[in-house]
Structures are given as structure tokens and as C-alpha cells.
Amino acid sequence: MLSEIIIGIIAAAIPLSITFVLVGIGEMFNQRAGVFNLGAEGIMMVGAFLGFYVEYIMKSGPGSSFLGMIAAIAVGSLMGAVMAVTCVNFKAEQGIAGIALFMLGWGVAGMLFRVYIGGTTSIVGLKALDIPFLNSIPVLGAILFSHNIMVYITLVIIPLSWYLLNRTAWGLKVKAVGTAPRAADTMGVKVDRIRFQCVVIGGAMAGLAGAYLSICQTHIYADNITAGRGFIAVALVYFGKWKPTGILWGALLFSLAHSFQRSIQVYGIDFPYEIAVMFPYILVIAVLAISGSSRIMAPTMLGRPYYREQRD
Amino acid sequence: MKMLKRILLIWSAIGMISSSVLAAETKLALVIPSTIDDLAWSQAMYQGIKDAQTELGADKLTFEVSERLWNAVDAGAAIRQYALKGFNIIIAHGAQYQSLLADIAPDFPKTSFAYGTGFNTPEPNIFAYDPHAQEGAYLLGMLAGLTTRSGIIGLVGPIKAGDAIKYNKGFEQGVMSVNSKAKVRVAYTGSFGDLVAAGEIARTHIKAGADVLTGTSQQTVGAINVVAEKEGLVWLSSDMDQKSIAPKTVLAAQVYNFKNVILNIVKNRASGVYGGKHLELSFANGGLILNFNDAIIGIAPKNAREKILAAKEKIIDGSLKIELN
Structure with missing residues (x-):
């Protein structure tokens, strides 16, 4: 019984963590390049709506789910481009621009939902798949091989993003413009262009994460579907020290804590629920406090626009 | 004869006032924490107001809605604005708004405020509604x-x-x-x-x-x-x-079924009662409905x-x- 509960907790945490991983990886790219985007939450909302809407008008089915996700990536890229124009080209204050983008996304998604859907309705979405043979492996089968396909796609995205960042010339440029943009510029790297690309990638990933929520997790769109997950993902980038694997572990730890507290409640373990729901947040704060070296790992020019014509 | 004229004058004046009260448009504002299409708590109230409007007539009851005001500070600003704009009834749809209304209501004694779920009516112009x-x-x-x-x-x-x-x-x-x-x-x-x-x-x-x-x-x-x-x-x-x-x-x-709550508040106002009542929704008074699929x-x-x-x-x-x- 206890082993079943533990397996259930871990198995439930994996799909839950995917949202954070997707947004976190995207945010990692733009933060590595020196731009933090607090608007990820708003981009997620628009992505969640558009992904849902595309499947809704195409009357469901796996093909329409994937089209929905592509639409969410496209709109996320577009919103990322808006953020990039504002903060990279026009050098606006990144925190304020991010909050404005969040509010814009929330409003736009809600308005489009009201105009084009008009009320709560559901779609088929992408459901969990039991992978033949593998899902019957004891313990591992239940934990790893009974999830929707986006879980596996995300697990491929993690090493890909690591490779992109650490084994390609482009990745080197990204790290350079986030740490020493003046030096990168003198070496011929187009700082603003690289930053722009990274913010667009961050937007695309946030859009995809939003679509994951509506298409894979809830099969529905409702106002404020993201419920702060975009902001948590931004925090998890710090937690993960701007590394894809760090973000994965952070997302898994946070999701495990959530899954654990839900199981405590469901199985009737006598524990105040108020503390149980706080537990994941307390855990993240505690780990952040203990790992005080996070700031050392941070891109040194994070949040600071690059003025080519000015002296440092 | 003079006496008769006076009585007729007074009578017609009273008639004009009372008919103007009955014919007057009631302006209602609804402040909700989520949206009117949440298929739950907020939509139930929105539907209740629409049903009440259908019953009273669109010219007798008009309403405006402010959504996503779960934050008490934002909700307070909206409620105060509605009161200043002369809305007669302001419904803050949530138990969390009780203390907010207790703070605002004394400044607008001729405006009726309502909130729920609750039973306390801290001011004479606050109604509390209470679904059982x-x-x-x-x-x-x-x-x-x-x-x-x-x-x-x-x-x-x-x-x-x-x-x-x-x-x-x-x-x-x-x-x-x-x-x-x-x-x-x-x-x-x-x-x-x-x-x-x-x-x-x-x-x-x-x-x-x-x-x-x-x-x-x-x-x-x-x-x-x-x-x-x-x-x-x-x-x-x-x-x-x-x-x-x-x-x-x-x-x-x-x-x-919040329709009865709205009708009740409108009726109370017409008789000069601006609040101070605990309005219950139960199966006995039609405030609750049980549907089988x-x-x-x-x-x-x-x-x-x-x-x-x-x-x-x-x-x-x-x-x-x-x-x-």
C-alpha cells in the first residue's frame, strides 16, 4: 500500500513538472542572454487559449492538438518579439515591461475566450498513453511510461537545450551577451540580435507550456488557468542555476512536494491542510536560501540593457 | 371645497412620487472574484441577475459587472466607484468582501450593498445572502x-x-x-x-x-x-x-437560484429597507434547485x-x- 502511494506521488509529479520545465527552459535562454521576462505568465495564458481554440474549432483529435500547440508556439513567439522590441530595442525596464505583458496576456486571453468561445467547454486533448511492454515494468512502468506524449517530448527538449547552450557557437554567444556584452560586441557578436532571438525562444516555450495546460492537463480553458505557474517557473530558473538539468530538478522537486501534499490530504493523514499546501513553497524558499551561491552563477548583465554607444 | 382641493393635490402628489419610485430604474452593480462564465459561483449570480431582469423588465433593472476582482483592494475601488456613480444596489459576490462593505457602506446610506455567503449585516444598508x-x-x-x-x-x-x-x-x-x-x-x-x-x-x-x-x-x-x-x-x-x-x-x-435574492433586495428597497437582512437560499424558498442528469x-x-x-x-x-x- 505504502509503495503504491509513493509510486503514485512520483508518477503524478512528472506531468505536473512539465509546465515548469517548458517555461523554465525558455526563460533560461532569455535570462542567459541578459533579459528576464516576467510576462511569461501572460504568454502562457494566450498560448493556453489559442492551443485550446485551435483544437476546439477543428473538432478535436491528436492532429488538431498538435496544431493547437504549434499555434501556441507561434503566438508565444510573437509575444516574445513584443517583449524583445520593448526591452532589447527600446531598452525599457524589463521588470515593468514583463508585468505589462502579463497583464496584456491575461486580458487578451480572457477577451478572446469570451468573444470566440463564450462559455466553459471542453476538448478531447492529448491523454496519457500506456506505452506497451514498458508500462508493465515494475515500479518504473507506472512512474515513467504512462504519460501524455508531451512529457516525452519535453524530456527530449532538456538535453537538446543543454546541447544548444553548451556545445554550439550560438550558445556561446548567448552566454557571452548575458555576461560580457561589451566583449561580445567587440568580437563581432550582435548583442541585440542574440538577445532578441532568446526572448522569442522564451516566449515560444511559454506559449507551448500554456497549451500543455489546456490541451494535455485540463482539456479546458478557463480564466487564469495558469494560476501563477509562469512566475514560479521564473523562480525555478534561479533555483536551477540557469542550467536545463537544474531547472528539471527544481521543477521535479516542486511538483513532488505538491504531489506529496495532495496525497497527504487524500489519504486522510492527520495534518493541517493549510501547512500542506504551503509545503512546496516553503521547500523552494528553503532550498534557495541554503544554496546561497545562486547569485554567483547568475548572468552578470541580467536585467541590464546594452547601450552600444555608452561606456560601461 | 378648499379642503377637498388640498386632499386631491396631496393625493396626486403621493401618487406621482410612488409611481415614480415603482417606475424608476434600479441600477445594480455586480463585483465578482472570477468571471461570468466560470460555470460556478460567479456565473450562478450573474444568471440570477439576468433572470431577475427578465422578470422585472429590462427598463426596470439594469446592471453592470466587474470581473476578476478577487483582490480586496481592487474590489474596494470598484465598489466605491459604483456607489459614487449612483448605483442603487451593489453586490460583492463573496464572503471575503464583508469587511470591505462594512467600511464603505456608511459613506453611502441610500445605497444597498450585499455580499455572501454570510449572515452578518454590520450596517443597516448591507444585506447578507446565505445559500444553504x-x-x-x-x-x-x-x-x-x-x-x-x-x-x-x-x-x-x-x-x-x-x-x-x-x-x-x-x-x-x-x-x-x-x-x-x-x-x-x-x-x-x-x-x-x-x-x-x-x-x-x-x-x-x-x-x-x-x-x-x-x-x-x-x-x-x-x-x-x-x-x-x-x-x-x-x-x-x-x-x-x-x-x-x-x-x-x-x-x-x-x-x-440567486434570482430570488435580487428580487428580494429590489422589493425591500421599494419599501424603504436598504439592508440589515439575512437572505437565505434554501429548498423551502426556491433558492436551491436539485437537478438529476x-x-x-x-x-x-x-x-x-x-x-x-x-x-x-x-x-x-x-x-x-x-x-x-
């Missing part, structure tokens, strides 16, 4: 107790407060009244609007063996879809009839509906009391 969530919850609990095969029933709660406590207590008593061996497992998300978390709790309940699930607040739409993923599981809804989301899953619903009611035992309707009559005549302590 426990009544429908008891009946839904009976249905759950009679329908469950696994003997495990899952409850997805928002925050342990107000309506949710009343619902949960009524539901558990209803289950126990027909199936003392059944287990009701309660888990809270800690939020009213986190539908992903509600879905995850539903998933955990299902993995723990629950085959009948229920819950309250706007987040439940997330849980219903998770329940609908597996055949043979049912959901019992509250606040509104949510079967439009999952017609083969939502077995029955307790519906809040006839398409799938066959899942429940044959005599379930009769037993539940008999219990409903007992609730109405007062012979069946639901304990909230």
Missing part, C-alpha cells in the same frame, strides 16, 4: 453513498471556509445516512480558481480508489474533466449544473431518486436537520 449549501450537499451525499461501488468518495475543496465547510459537512452527513461504510476523503487546493490543481487532486482521489467525486467553487471545472477521462466515474456538481462540460459524468447538481441516472440504484426526493421534502418541512457544528 449543506442542504443540496446532503442530498448529493446520499446519491454518492448509494452510487459508489468502491466505497470511496473524493471531495475536491477550495479553501476550508464559508460555503465549502457547509457543503462538506452536509455532504458527509448525506453519505453516512445511507452508507455508513463509505469513506469521504477531502482534499483542498488552497485556492478557488486553480483548476489545474483541482484536476490533480481529482486524479489523486481516483488513484486512491474514488469512483464518485464532488467539489465546490469555480476551480471544479478542472476536476470534472479529469473525472470524465475514465468511464464509470461520476461527478456531483454544486453552484451550477455543470453537465454541459461532461454530460456522461455529471450525475446530479445543486443549483443556486436523466441521461445517466441509471448508474445510481433504482430507488435512489425516490429516497433523495423524500429526504428533500423532509428538509423542506424541517423534519430533517443538517448539523453544521
Whole structure:
């Protein structure tokens, strides 16, 4: 019984963590390049709506789910481009621009939902798949091989993003413009262009994460579907020290804590629920406090626009 | 003759004033924490206002809505603005707005304010409305107790407060009244609007063996879809009839009929009462409605509906009391 509960907790945490991983990886790219985007939450909302809407008008089915996700990536890229124009080209204050983008996304998604859907309705979405043979492996089968396909796609995205960042010339440029943009510029790297690309990638990933929520997790769109997950993902980038694997572990730890507290409640373990729901947040704060070296790992020019014509 | 003229003059003046009061347009403002299409708490009130408007006439009752004002500071600003613009009735739809209204209401003594779920009326121009969530919850609990095969029933709660406590207590008593061996497992998300978390709790309940699930607040739409993923599981809804989301899953619903609350407030104002009353919604006064989903009611035992309707009559005549302590 206890082993079943533990397996259930871990198995439930994996799909839950995917949202954070997707947004976190995207945010990692733009933060590595020196731009933090607090608007990820708003981009997620628009992505969640558009992904849902595309499947809704195409009357469901796996093909329409994937089209929905592509639409969410496209709109996320577009919103990322808006953020990039504002903060990279026009050098606006990144925190304020991010909050404005969040509010814009929330409003736009809600308005489009009201105009084009008009009320709560559901779609088929992408459901969990039991992978033949593998899902019957004891313990591992239940934990790893009974999830929707986006879980596996995300697990491929993690090493890909690591490779992109650490084994390609482009990745080197990204790290350079986030740490020493003046030096990168003198070496011929187009700082603003690289930053722009990274913010667009961050937007695309946030859009995809939003679509994951509506298409894979809830099969529905409702106002404020993201419920702060975009902001948590931004925090998890710090937690993960701007590394894809760090973000994965952070997302898994946070999701495990959530899954654990839900199981405590469901199985009737006598524990105040108020503390149980706080537990994941307390855990993240505690780990952040203990790992005080996070700031050392941070891109040194994070949040600071690059003025080519000015002296440092 | 002079005396007669005076009486006629006074009489016609009174007539003009009273007819102008009756004919006057009532302007109502609704402040809600979520949206008018949440298929739960906020939509139930929005629907109630629309129904009241249909009954009174569109020229007699007009209304405006401000959505997503779960934050008390933003809600307070909106409420004050509505009062300054001369709205007659301002409904702040949530227990969390009580202290806010107590602060604002004294500044606008001719404006009626209302909030719920609640029973305190801290100012003479504040109405408190109070759905007896426990009544429908008891009946839904009976249905759950009679329908469950696994003997495990899952409850997805928002925050342990107000309506949710009343619902949960009524539901558990209803289950126990027909199936003392059944287990009701309660888990809270800690939020009213986190539908992903509600879905995850539903998933955990299902993995723990629950085959009948229920819950309250706007987040439940997330849980219903998770329940609908597996055949043979049912959901019992509250606040509104949510079967439009999952017609083969939502077995029955307790519906809040807020129309009577609105009509009551309008009527009270016409007689010069601006607040100070506790307005209840119950099966006895038509404030609560119980809907069965006839398409799938066959899942429940044959005599379930009769037993539940008999219990409903007992609730109405007062012979069946639901304990909230």
C-alpha cells in the first residue's frame, strides 16, 4: 500500500513538472542572454487559449492538438518579439515591461475566450498513453511510461537545450551577451540580435507550456488557468542555476512536494491542510536560501540593457 | 371645497412620487472574484441577475459587472466607484468582501450593498445572502453513498471556509445516512480558481480508489474533466449544473437560484429597507434547485431518486436537520 502511494506521488509529479520545465527552459535562454521576462505568465495564458481554440474549432483529435500547440508556439513567439522590441530595442525596464505583458496576456486571453468561445467547454486533448511492454515494468512502468506524449517530448527538449547552450557557437554567444556584452560586441557578436532571438525562444516555450495546460492537463480553458505557474517557473530558473538539468530538478522537486501534499490530504493523514499546501513553497524558499551561491552563477548583465554607444 | 382641493393635490402628489419610485430604474452593480462564465459561483449570480431582469423588465433593472476582482483592494475601488456613480444596489459576490462593505457602506446610506455567503449585516444598508449549501450537499451525499461501488468518495475543496465547510459537512452527513461504510476523503487546493490543481487532486482521489467525486467553487471545472477521462466515474456538481462540460459524468447538481435574492433586495428597497437582512437560499424558498442528469441516472440504484426526493421534502418541512457544528 505504502509503495503504491509513493509510486503514485512520483508518477503524478512528472506531468505536473512539465509546465515548469517548458517555461523554465525558455526563460533560461532569455535570462542567459541578459533579459528576464516576467510576462511569461501572460504568454502562457494566450498560448493556453489559442492551443485550446485551435483544437476546439477543428473538432478535436491528436492532429488538431498538435496544431493547437504549434499555434501556441507561434503566438508565444510573437509575444516574445513584443517583449524583445520593448526591452532589447527600446531598452525599457524589463521588470515593468514583463508585468505589462502579463497583464496584456491575461486580458487578451480572457477577451478572446469570451468573444470566440463564450462559455466553459471542453476538448478531447492529448491523454496519457500506456506505452506497451514498458508500462508493465515494475515500479518504473507506472512512474515513467504512462504519460501524455508531451512529457516525452519535453524530456527530449532538456538535453537538446543543454546541447544548444553548451556545445554550439550560438550558445556561446548567448552566454557571452548575458555576461560580457561589451566583449561580445567587440568580437563581432550582435548583442541585440542574440538577445532578441532568446526572448522569442522564451516566449515560444511559454506559449507551448500554456497549451500543455489546456490541451494535455485540463482539456479546458478557463480564466487564469495558469494560476501563477509562469512566475514560479521564473523562480525555478534561479533555483536551477540557469542550467536545463537544474531547472528539471527544481521543477521535479516542486511538483513532488505538491504531489506529496495532495496525497497527504487524500489519504486522510492527520495534518493541517493549510501547512500542506504551503509545503512546496516553503521547500523552494528553503532550498534557495541554503544554496546561497545562486547569485554567483547568475548572468552578470541580467536585467541590464546594452547601450552600444555608452561606456560601461 | 378648499379642503377637498388640498386632499386631491396631496393625493396626486403621493401618487406621482410612488409611481415614480415603482417606475424608476434600479441600477445594480455586480463585483465578482472570477468571471461570468466560470460555470460556478460567479456565473450562478450573474444568471440570477439576468433572470431577475427578465422578470422585472429590462427598463426596470439594469446592471453592470466587474470581473476578476478577487483582490480586496481592487474590489474596494470598484465598489466605491459604483456607489459614487449612483448605483442603487451593489453586490460583492463573496464572503471575503464583508469587511470591505462594512467600511464603505456608511459613506453611502441610500445605497444597498450585499455580499455572501454570510449572515452578518454590520450596517443597516448591507444585506447578507446565505445559500444553504449543506442542504443540496446532503442530498448529493446520499446519491454518492448509494452510487459508489468502491466505497470511496473524493471531495475536491477550495479553501476550508464559508460555503465549502457547509457543503462538506452536509455532504458527509448525506453519505453516512445511507452508507455508513463509505469513506469521504477531502482534499483542498488552497485556492478557488486553480483548476489545474483541482484536476490533480481529482486524479489523486481516483488513484486512491474514488469512483464518485464532488467539489465546490469555480476551480471544479478542472476536476470534472479529469473525472470524465475514465468511464464509470461520476461527478456531483454544486453552484451550477455543470453537465454541459461532461454530460456522461455529471450525475446530479445543486443549483443556486440567486434570482430570488435580487428580487428580494429590489422589493425591500421599494419599501424603504436598504439592508440589515439575512437572505437565505434554501429548498423551502426556491433558492436551491436539485437537478438529476436523466441521461445517466441509471448508474445510481433504482430507488435512489425516490429516497433523495423524500429526504428533500423532509428538509423542506424541517423534519430533517443538517448539523453544521
